[in-house]
Amino acid sequence: MHSELSRLVGAEHVLEAPAGSPYNHDAARRRGVEGRAEAVVLPGSAGEVAEVMRWCYSHDVPIVPRGGGTGMMGGAVAVQGGVVCSLERLRAVRELEPALWRIFPEAGVSTRHVQRLARENGLMFAPDPGAAEQSQIGGNVATNAGGPHALKYGVTGAWVSGLEVVVAPGELIELGGWIGKDVAGYDLKRLMIGSEGTLGVITAVRLRLLPAPEAAIALVVFLRTRAEGCAAIAEVFAAGMQPSVLDFLDGDTLEIVAGGYPGEVPAGAGFALICEVDGTRAEAETQREGLVDLLSPEALAMHEPSETDALWRWRDGVNGVVTAERGGKVSEDVVLPIERLAEGLEGLEEIATRHGLRSCAWGHGGDGNVHATVLVDPAREEELDEAEAVGEELFALVIALGGSVAGEHGVGWLKRGLLSSQWPARAVELHEQVKRVFDPKGLLNPGKKLARYPARSPVRTP
Ligand SMILES: Cc1cc2nc3c(=O)[nH]c(=O)nc-3n(C[C@H](O)[C@H](O)[C@H](O)COP(=O)(O)OP(=O)(O)OC[C@H]3O[C@@H](n4cnc5c(N)ncnc54)[C@H](O)[C@@H]3O)c2cc1C
Numbered sequence: 001m002h003s004e005l006s007r008l009v010g011a012e013h014v015l016e017a018p019a020g021s022p023y024n025h026d027a028a029r030r031r032g033v034e035g036r037a038e039a040v041v042l043p044g045s046a047g048e049v050a051e052v053m054r055w056c057y058s059h060d061v062p063i064v065p066r067g068g069g070t071g072m073m074g075g076a077v078a079v080q081g082g083v084v085c086s087l088e089r090l091r092a093v094r095e096l097e098p099a100l101w102r103i104f105p106e107a108g109v110s111t112r113h114v115q116r117l118a119r120e121n122g123l124m125f126a127p128d129p130g131a132a133e134q135s136q137i138g139g140n141v142a143t144n145a146g147g148p149h150a151l152k153y154g155v156t157g158a159w160v161s162g163l164e165v166v167v168a169p170g171e172l173i174e175l176g177g178w179i180g181k182d183v184a185g186y187d188l189k190r191l192m193i194g195s196e197g198t199l200g201v202i203t204a205v206r207l208r209l210l211p212a213p214e215a216a217i218a219l220v221v222f223l224r225t226r227a228e229g230c231a232a233i234a235e236v237f238a239a240g241m242q243p244s245v246l247d248f249l250d251g252d253t254l255e256i257v258a259g260g261y262p263g264e265v266p267a268g269a270g271f272a273l274i275c276e277v278d279g280t281r282a283e284a285e286t287q288r289e290g291l292v293d294l295l296s297p298e299a300l301a302m303h304e305p306s307e308t309d310a311l312w313r314w315r316d317g318v319n320g321v322v323t324a325e326r327g328g329k330v331s332e333d334v335v336l337p338i339e340r341l342a343e344g345l346e347g348l349e350e351i352a353t354r355h356g357l358r359s360c361a362w363g364h365g366g367d368g369n370v371h372a373t374v375l376v377d378p379a380r381e382e383e384l385d386e387a388e389a390v391g392e393e394l395f396a397l398v399i400a401l402g403g404s405v406a407g408e409h410g411v412g413w414l415k416r417g418l419l420s421s422q423w424p425a426r427a428v429e430l431h432e433q434v435k436r437v438f439d440p441k442g443l444l445n446p447g448k449k450l451a452r453y454p455a456r457s458p459v460r461t462p
Contacts, residue, residue, distance in 0.1 A: 001061070005041050005083070008051045013089070015040040023084050026069040026076045027131075030328055030378060033074035033413055037064070037084040044089045046106075046164060046172055046203035052085055053201060054170025062446045065197035067139025068110065070131035072333070073412025075143070075196045080446045087138050090203060098123060101209045102161065102178065107138025107202050111145075114207065123209040126153030129408070130316050138202045144194035146408035148276075148315070151366040152244040153210070155408065157193040162206035165192055167199070168439050178206060191434065196410050197445040199438040213278035216244065217288045218308045222269040222301045226250055229271030230342035232295055233365050236275075237338070239294050241287060245276035246366030247315065250345060253360040253373075257321045262310035266301040273365065274315060276308075318362055319371075326358075328378030330387035332394055333409040336368040340401040347397045348372045348390075355386040369407040395421070410449070417453030428452060 017037035024035035056063040062082025090106035098121035111132040118125040128147035146155040162176030175189040223229045251270035258265040277287035305311040336344040352359035357374040376383040405418045
């Protein structure tokens with residue numbers, strides 16, 4: 001295998017992947033997901049990606065696309081063996097046209113680099129998933145990543161105008177292009193977005209950009225209880241406001257991360273709303289005043305950080321600080337209808353308490369997107385098992401409340417099979433048929449994003 005792959009991409013770009021290799025892991029490592037890649041290939045061009053897929057397809061070898069490896073669901077990990085195809089060498093920006101508000105990076109360009117190039121040209125790439133230095137634009141498209149600003153600006157897919165992608169058995173094609181509208185066929189580009197490497201390998205992405213807003217103002221609103229916090233989110237919408245961010249942290253999360261907050265967390269705070277409004281300076285000021293007028297009657301305190309960057313650094317660090325609290329955590333990314341958010345959060349606490357674990361939650365409240373978390377000591381297997389059991393109960397609750405088991409982190413390996421509880425049987429069949437059309441041999445990232453899977457347990461890979 002190595003010598004044949006070496007002929008395609010050069011021997012120095014075919015790596016071994018012994019146990020413990022970073023290529024056998026992503027951010028699901030702490031949950032026991034480990035790959036067993038037979039080789040890691042680093043193609044240097046879209047054409048080489050096509051050749052690698054052609055070789056894999058003709059030799060019945062699984063191919064697992066890999067971006068920055070920041071995914072939380074084990075999606076980029078070769079749990080069933082095969083070749084990991086890392087896009088890290090596809091780092092060219094093929095086009096940047098500020099006057100036309102567009103950029104055409106290859107799949108391996110980091111999310112932060114795209115954001116930076118946009119900003120340097122007075123523009124904005126709105127999606128802002130939390131691991132932007134390491135994640136790649138191809139990985140963002142493959143997971144349809146979100147982030148705080150998805151509330152106003154939508155998730156990554158909303159900004160994809162076209163895709164260059166390698167489809168089975170190894171053909172490079174373009175879907176979409178630089179056109180604003182296109183109903184000439186079924187929307188194959190949208191099918192590829194969020195497909196987590198199970199339908200094809202993305203090699204380059206045509207992205208639309210936006211003029212950067214003149215001003216953005218952040219406001220943190222502290223409330224006493226979860227119920228008041230969720231009601232405040234609903235009030236913002238009812239008042240016809242459109243903040244760019246409406247993130248939340250519940251009381252337990254606040255307690256853990258309060259120390260690093262760039263300001264003071266008031267005693268008795270049981271919920272915090274991180275709001276951001278943007279537009280022209282005048283528009284942002286007007287929206288800020290509107291939010292203050294609307295929310296001050298219930299608020300315990302409001303804080304307008306003078307340093308927005310410090311606020312966002314703190315917000316980005318929540319995941320790590322919560323993990324450090326007990327050395328480990330199991331977080332489930334779920335979505336609830338806004339009007340059921342409080343019920344979902346209460347349910348999480350009730351379920352976790354019953355399993356003897358402490359829970360906390362934060363996320364993108366305006367989207368109903370919750371990172372529902374239980375804290376664990378990773379050295380205690382029984383706690384990890386209880387945490388996974390909490391997740392299973394939580395998924396059932398979320399589905400019963402009309403929500404979704406996956407908001408922005410994807411399905412990957414860890415959430416395989418859950419879709420069959422959420423979707424009608426016929427829709428699940430159609431989902432599986434789509435997969436077979438794109439990947440008749442089942443070699444593209446096998447085991448991932450499966451709608452049905454008879455045994456969800458054990459989570460940890462054998
Ligand atoms: C600290 C932290 C914070 C995060 N915050 C957010 C957040 O706010 N919002 C959010 O949505 N996510 C968040 N994530 C999750 C993750 O960063 C995103 O899902 C990101 O989009 C993954 O990109 P990646 O390049 O690391 O992909 P990987 O982890 O490498 O891969 C993810 C999936 O995409 C597939 N894939 C990768 N590249 C390609 C390609 N070129 N073609 C086809 N398939 C491909 C892989 O096979 C895998 O299934 C966070 C993760 C961390 C660790």
